[in-house]
Structures are given as structure tokens and as C-alpha cells.
Amino acid sequence: MTPWRISIVAALGAAVLLVLILELIRSRRLQERYALLWLLTGVAMLVLALWRGALAKLADLVGISYPPSALFVLFSFFILALLLHYSTVISKLSAQNATLAQRLALLEERIRRPEAG
Amino acid sequence: MGIDIREPLAVVEPSDPRVLGLRRMAIVPAYKEESVISQVIEEIRHADPELEIVVIDDGSPDGTALTASGAGARVIRLPYNLGIGGAMQTGYQYALEHNFDLAVQIDGDGQHDPQDFFRLIVPIVERRADLVIGTRFAGEKFYRGTFTRRIGIRYFARVVSLIIRQRVTDTTSGFRAVNRRGIRLFAADYPHDYPEVESTVLAAKHHLTIAEVPVAMRTRIAGHSSITIARSIYYMIKVSLALFITLFRRYPTLEDQ
Numbered sequence: 001m002t003p004w005r006i007s008i009v010a011a012l013g014a015a016v017l018l019v020l021i022l023e024l025i026r027s028r029r030l031q032e033r034y035a036l037l038w039l040l041t042g043v044a045m046l047v048l049a050l051w052r053g054a055l056a057k058l059a060d061l062v063g064i065s066y067p068p069s070a071l072f073v074l075f076s077f078f079i080l081a082l083l084l085h086y087s088t089v090i091s092k093l094s095a096q097n098a099t100l101a102q103r104l105a106l107l108e109e110r111i112r113r114p115e116a117g
Numbered sequence: 118m119g120i121d122i123r124e125p126l127a128v129v130e131p132s133d134p135r136v137l138g139l140r141r142m143a144i145v146p147a148y149k150e151e152s153v154i155s156q157v158i159e160e161i162r163h164a165d166p167e168l169e170i171v172v173i174d175d176g177s178p179d180g181t182a183l184t185a186s187g188a189g190a191r192v193i194r195l196p197y198n199l200g201i202g203g204a205m206q207t208g209y210q211y212a213l214e215h216n217f218d219l220a221v222q223i224d225g226d227g228q229h230d231p232q233d234f235f236r237l238i239v240p241i242v243e244r245r246a247d248l249v250i251g252t253r254f255a256g257e258k259f260y261r262g263t264f265t266r267r268i269g270i271r272y273f274a275r276v277v278s279l280i281i282r283q284r285v286t287d288t289t290s291g292f293r294a295v296n297r298r299g300i301r302l303f304a305a306d307y308p309h310d311y312p313e314v315e316s317t318v319l320a321a322k323h324h325l326t327i328a329e330v331p332v333a334m335r336t337r338i339a340g341h342s343s344i345t346i347a348r349s350i351y352y353m354i355k356v357s358l359a360l361f362i363t364l365f366r367r368y369p370t371l372e373d374q
Contacts, residue, residue, distance in 0.1 A: 098309065101196050102207045109193045
């Protein structure tokens with residue numbers, strides 16, 4: 001079984017994360033569509049920290065003998081998912097950014113044209 | 118298909134009726150080429166006065182744009198550096214918007230000889246190809262260059278030949294021309310960094326006909342080559358990955374009208 005102290009610290013950590021995320025959404029510093037993965041992470045952490053039986057089952061299922069390690073592994077997995085998600089967001093943004101620059105440059109050339117000719 | 122390669126002497130005349138009505142433009146991407154750009158523009162104009170010269174200034178911090186417009190070229194100035202692919206695509210978008218029949222890429226650093234223009238476009242004028250690549254290898258003047266560079270060029274030529282099932286000898290050459298079909302494709306979809314190899318495959322996957330014509334390459338008039346060892350390695354890996362992905366991608370990405 002997971003030591004009580006670890007459960008309490010993990011639950012507190014997850015709760016702080018959740019509150020922080022909700023506050024960021026409330027103050028419009030974080031858009032809902034990018035917050036979803038974060039919320040999912042926070043909720044999963046909180047649930048597994050409090051529901052100690054489930055964590056033990058999960059750890060046993062994948063062959064991890066020390067349940068808190070399962071929590072750690074799952075958390076790392078969520079972080080990876082988040083990072084990958086952001087890489088796709090950045091790729092999309094940079095493609096859109098390039099298109100914008102191209103449109104701008106073509107339009108600028110058009111505007112300057114009468115003076116030049 | 119490899120037959121196209123062995124036609125080093127074919128040239129069309131500017132007075133040829135197939136060339137006379139041809140609306141053609143040169144896309145000249147330039148980044149920090151202040152010192153040579155006017156010479157390049159002059160050479161292009163000398164080779165073919167009917168070519169509309171459009172310099173794409175890729176966010177140069179120096180006077181490249183000013184010098185180019187002073188030399189009489191049209192200048193499209195990108196607000197910041199997009200890399201050669203992004204700049205080139207801007208040129209194709211211009212060609213599409215202004216309804217050009219043919220676009221030729223000529224580097225702003227002077228390594229391509231505009232005198233080869235009327236040789237390069239022969240397969241397009243004769244309607245045998247949609248994309249023509251000026252190759253350094255099939256010509257009478259064999260291209261030298263560093264050993265590693267030749268290896269890289271050979272490697273990509275081999276891989277691309279396998280993928281597109283047509284023999285090509287120099288897929289890294291940036292001296293190339295396209296007709297309307299090519300302009301339409303590249304305006305819509307063009308790889309962003311190190312675009313030459315990938316765009317060749319892209320064209321083939323969209324069923325564009327590709328031909329090669331031997332041309333001379335010069336060492337750059339001035340400026341610095343952007344090739345370092347670290348970049349070469351990054352280039353090889355990045356482009357190899359892109360090529361590998363093309364095997365699993367659906368084409369065509371845009372409909373043919």
C-alpha cells in the first residue's frame with residue numbers, strides 16, 4: 001500500500017495544480033481547448049492519490065511493486081502527452097505564421113506598386 | 118524516362134513562337150545578398166529581357182531589398198526570415214496571382230548562370246515536362262565540390278529516384294523551372310526548409326512530369342555558403358525523415374483542375 005504521507009502530498013499537489021489551472025482559465029490566460037489535457041492530468045492525479053485501492057490495483061496490473069512509482073510513471077506519461085500536444089500546436093502556429101508573412105509581403109508589394117511605377 | 122537527361126545542346130530561341138507569348142518570371146530568393154544582387158539581376162535581364170524578375174527578400178537586415186529595387190527588380194519583402202522554402206513559395210504565390218505561364222528559380226547569390234535559361238525551359242516549352250531541374254551532373258562540365266557534398270547529392274538522387282521511379286541525378290539543385298501546373302502546386306504546397314529534394318518528390322507524387330537538363334553551376338560570386346558540418350548532418354536527417362514520411366502520405370494534396 002502507498003504510505004499515507006505520499007498520498008496526502010500527492011493529493012495536495014494535484015489539488016493545487018487543479019486550482020491553478022482553473023484560475024488561469026478564469027482570468028483568460030489559458031484557453032479551455034489547451035486546458036483540457038491539463039485538467040485531465042490534475043483530475044487523474046487527484047483521483048489516484050485519494051483512491052489508494054485503485055492505485056494499488058493499477059500498479060499490480062502493470063507489474064509495478066511499489067504503487068507510488070505507478071503514480072510517478074502515469075504523471076510522466078501525462079507530461080509527455082502534453083509536450084507532444086504543444087509540439088503540434090507550435091507546428092500549426094508556425095505554418096500559419098509563415099502564411100501570414102507571405103500574404104503580408106505580397107499585399108505590401110501591391111500597395112507600393114503605383115509609387116514605384 | 119532517363120532519356121531527357123542526354124539532351125545537352127537543345128536550346129529554344131527567344132524568338133520561337135512558343136516562347137514569344139509565354140509570360141515568364143524569375144523567382145530570386147535573396148538573404149543578405151546586398152553585394153551581388155544587382156549583378157544577378159543584370160545577368161538575368163541580359164539573358165532574357167522578357168523575364169519579370171521578382172526578388173524575394175527573406176527578411177534581410179542589410180540593403181538587399183533596396184539594392185534589388187534600385188536595379189529594377191520587383192521586390193517582395195518578407196517581414197522576417199522564413200527560410201528558403203517559405204521565400205520560394207511566396208514567389209510561386211506571386212506567379213499564381215499574376216497569372217504567369219512559367220516560373221524559374223534563380224538563386225540570388227549568383228551560383229546559377231541565367232544564360233542557361235533557354236536550355237532549361239526546353240522540356241517545358243516542348244510540353245514534355247511540368248518541372249525541369251537544372252542538374253550539375255549530366256552536363257559536359259562535371260560538377261566538383263567537396264567530397265561530402267557530392268556524397269550527399271548522390272545519396273538523395275538515389276533515394277528520390279527510387280521513390281519517384283524515375284532516374285534523377287541532382288535533386289538538390291535550386292535552378293529549376295515549372296509551368297502553370299507546377300506554379301499552382303508550389304503556391305499551395307511547398308516544403309519549408311531545405312525544399313529542393315522534397316519538392317521534387319512532391320511534384321512526382323502529384324503526377325507532374327519531371328525532366329533534367331544539364332547546366333553549369335558556379336561558385337557563388339560573393340557571400341558565404343550556409344553549409345557547415347552540423348547543418349549538413351541536420352539537413353541529411355531532416356530531409357531523410359521528410360522523404361520517409363512521403364511514403365505514407367496521401368497524394369495529391371490538392372485537386373487537379
